[in-house]
Amino acid sequence: MTKHYPKIPWCRYADDGLVHCPIEQEAVQILTVLKERFGKCKLEIHPTKTKIVYCKDDSRKGDYAQTEFTFRGYTFRPRSVKNSKQNKMSVSFTPAVSKEAQKSMRAETRKRGFRNRADLSLEEIAQVYNPVLRGWIGYYGRYCSREIDPVLGHFNEALIAWAMRK
Numbered sequence: 001m002t003k004h005y006p007k008i009p010w011c012r013y014a015d016d017g018l019v020h021c022p023i024e025q026e027a028v029q030i031l032t033v034l035k036e037r038f039g040k041c042k043l044e045i046h047p048t049k050t051k052i053v054y055c056k057d058d059s060r061k062g063d064y065a066q067t068e069f070t071f072r073g074y075t076f077r078p079r080s081v082k083n084s085k086q087n088k089m090s091v092s093f094t095p096a097v098s099k100e101a102q103k104s105m106r107a108e109t110r111k112r113g114f115r116n117r118a119d120l121s122l123e124e125i126a127q128v129y130n131p132v133l134r135g136w137i138g139y140y141g142r143y144c145s146r147e148i149d150p151v152l153g154h155f156n157e158a159l160i161a162w163a164m165r166k
Contacts, residue, residue: 001019004033005019005030008020008021008026008030013071013072016071016072018069018071019034020055024052024054027052028052031045031050031052051066051069052066053066053067053068053069053076054066054067055067055076055093056078056091056093057078057090057091057092057093058090058091058092070098070100073097073098073100073101073139073140074095074096074097074098074101074140074143075095075096075097075098075099076093076094076095077093077094078091078092078093078094079091079092079093079094079096079144081094094143094144095143095144096140096143096144096147097140097144097147097148097151101140102147102148102150102151105136105151105154106150106151106154108132109151109154109155109158110158112128112129114128114129114158114162115158115159115161115162115165116162116165117162118162118165118166120162125159125162129155133152133155136148136151137152
């Protein structure tokens with residue numbers, strides 16, 4: 001990418017990658033080139049994970065089938081956001097914690113099962129969970145923090161159940 005498309009922003013993490021093209025035709029061309037290059041290395045691009053996504057916002061009026069994608073636990077899609085300069089709501093293409101990541105975090109809370117552990121003290125629960133919650137909030141709460149509220153609400157419900165059992 002750096003050698004043949006130096007002006008196209010892109011990023012990768014392990015075996016995942018993103019390429020941000022200004023026009024659809026360029027995205028189609030780069031996808032074709034990447035498939036050929038991967039083929040030469042005896043690799044293939046995942047057919048269901050690979051897609052061209054339209055980053056729809058207030059300035060992009062086109063109508064496309066794919067307007068969201070998930071990368072590194074974040075779902076990028078059009079969302080209502082407050083424009084602080086104009087003090088009004090607008091639509092912007094922004095990241096927030098994905099539904100899959102939310103499900104995984106709630107499952108982690110259930111798996112640890114502290115709600116049924118009346119033998120634990122609040123301090124013991126805090127000692128174990130505070131680093132976990134700080135990590136989730138630090139990573140997923142950076143963008144569109146209201147989307148992590150259901151996970152924190154689930155944790156609070158487990159804490160209430162623990163207190164009632166205690």
